[in-house]
Amino acid sequence: GENVEQHPSTLSVQEGDSAVIKCTYSDSASNYFPWYKQELGKGPQLIIDIRSNVGEKKDQRIAVTLNKTAKHFSLHITETQPEDSAVYFCAASVRTNDYKLSFGAGTTVTVRA
Amino acid sequence: NAGVTQTPKFRVLKTGQSMTLLCAQDMNHEYMYWYRQDPGMGLRLIHYSVGEGTTAKGEVPDGYNVSRLKKQNFLLGLESAAPSQTSVYFCASRWGLAVETQYFGPGTRLLVL
Numbered sequence: 001g002e003n004v005e006q007h008p009s010t011l012s013v014q015e016g017d018s019a020v021i022k023c024t025y026s027d028s029a030s031n032y033f034p035w036y037k038q039e040l041g042k043g044p045q046l047i048i049d050i051r052s053n054v055g056e057k058k059d060q061r062i063a064v065t066l067n068k069t070a071k072h073f074s075l076h077i078t079e080t081q082p083e084d085s086a087v088y089f090c091a092a093s094v095r096t097n098d099y100k101l102s103f104g105a106g107t108t109v110t111v112r113a
Numbered sequence: 114n115a116g117v118t119q120t121p122k123f124r125v126l127k128t129g130q131s132m133t134l135l136c137a138q139d140m141n142h143e144y145m146y147w148y149r150q151d152p153g154m155g156l157r158l159i160h161y162s163v164g165e166g167t168t169a170k171g172e173v174p175d176g177y178n179v180s181r182l183k184k185q186n187f188l189l190g191l192e193s194a195a196p197s198q199t200s201v202y203f204c205a206s207r208w209g210l211a212v213e214t215q216y217f218g219p220g221t222r223l224l225v226l
Contacts, residue, residue: 001172006155032213043117043203043217044156051213089155098144098163099213100171103155 002027004092006104013080014112021107023090024072030092032099033073035064038087038106047088048075080111115139117218119204125224126194134189134221136204144207145187146171146215147179149200156203162187194225 003026013019025033031052036044050057050064050073057064061080066073077084087108091101120135136145143164148156148171158171162181176198178190187206191198201222205215 004155009153034214036217041220043219045217046214049214093213095213098161098169099207099215100146100158100161101156101215102172103157105153105155 002030002092002094002102004090004102004104006090006107008107009105010108010110012110012112015080015082017080019075019077019080019084019109019111021075021088021090021109022072023074023092023104024070025092025102026071027092027094028068028071029094029096031095032093033064033066034091034093034101035062035075036089036091038089040086044089077109080109082111082113085109085111117204117206117216119202119218119221121221122219123222123224125226126191127226128195130194131190131192132194132223133191134202134204134223136187136189136206136218137185138187138204138206138216139185140206140208140216141184142206142216143184143209144215145181146205146207147177147187147189148203148205149173150203150220151200159189159202194223196225199223199225 034049146161147159160179165184
């Protein structure tokens with residue numbers, strides 16, 4: 001099955017700096033890559049996603065890049081703010097496998113004021 | 114529109130006891146999923162359903178059963194709880210074939226003593 005690895009496991013950044021989280025996947029058939037943000041005591045919330053026919057996608061301060069050849073994708077958060085502090089999960093899925101999500105282990109992001 | 118709701122929010126069980134977790138969605142989604150979240154391991158798929166009356170196994174199905182008698186509800190059962198089932202359980206739902214996005218509930222925290 002799909003194996004998703006996520007790095008780093010923890011990330012501390014100064015407010016206003018950028019944060020980058022990287023994930024690799026094993027199944028070359030994977031074609032959908034969402035990123036979820038989980039705040040303490042809450043369920044994961046989708047923040048951005050990318051499909052395999054696109055190399056980059058941006059939504060305000062958040063961007064995701066995908067390298068299909070290398071089988072890795074990254075989340076970029078610019079101008080970080082205290083409310084960006086949370087756990088972030090990457091995931092990968094395959095359309096022909098009912099889009100079941102395989103998650104990375106998560107990255108705890110702390111934004112220092 | 115409540116989205117995805119889960120009942121109960123928290124439960125303590127003794128080893129060997131049984132219980133049922135309820136997930137409900139009011140978005141008329143076809144697909145529903147049950148995940149468990151453990152520290153350092155991300156979310157892992159337990160069981161899922163591609164429509165009313167259907168169920169299928171995920172990555173970690175042992176010790177759990179599910180039922181989808183109504184389209185809006187997906188039940189997760191533990192017949193004989195074990196300490197290894199101490200976890201946070203999340204339900205998610207998705208519209209259908211062409212729409213990949215999964216929406217998550219707030220979670221149920223389960224402690225098995």
